[in-house]
Amino acid sequence: MELSEYIINDIKPLKNTSKISELQLLFNQLTFSHIPVSDENGTYLGCFSETDAHCFDSEKPLSEYQYTFGDFFVRDTTVWLDVLEAFAKNSTNIMPILSEQNKYLGYYELNDVINMFSESPFFSEPGGILVVEKLINDYSFSEISQIVESNGGKLLGAFVSKMNSDLIQVTLKVGNTGLNDIIQTFRRYSYNIVSGHAEDSYIESLKERSDYLNKYLDI
Structure with missing residues (x-):
């Protein structure tokens, strides 16, 4: 409309x-x-x-x-x-x-x-929300788009959701794919993942290691 x-x-x-x-x-x-x-x-x-x-x-x-x-x-x-x-x-x-x-x-x-x-594709289309963070002088929207699309994702929208003199946070809406591969690629490009995701294998791995360490310390 x-x-x-x-x-x-x-x-x-x-x-x-x-x-x-x-x-x-x-x-x-x-x-x-x-x-x-x-x-x-x-x-x-x-x-x-x-x-x-x-x-x-x-x-x-x-x-x-x-x-x-x-x-x-x-x-x-x-x-x-x-x-x-x-x-x-x-x-x-x-x-x-x-x-x-x-x-x-x-x-x-x-x-x-x-x-x-709210009727725009950013909200109406199915997909996952991802919030990434990086030093303000090191990020670029072209790099963000490349990371999403190189992992088979479709970028439905993106906007700067927080910014200060050092860091910038960008909120993304990603369709067409799971987020795990995209999340890992962002980390390889030195982005911090601000939003939590159940499918994040890196977080799951840290949790498993933490649980293993706790069990070891309890022996």
């Missing part, structure tokens, strides 16, 4: 001449974290947050508090992953959509975009 099919336009932006009391009433009726605001000409000015709406004088116009407006939005051409990033960066559950001509087209709801993400 195209992201444009999720555009909702049942809520129009409030005018900046509206009173704070009107905004408060709207928040009481809806579950949105923000409400879009426009000027008298319909030009999008930003979003007013619910938290701010309940802190200000209810008889004053929104324009009195324009300095608090969140200036976030996406274009109707913005890809869904960038839309999801915009939601996260602005801690909102509603994202205004503007055309290339800056015309307000409607908004996305966070749940709709998350649902679209």
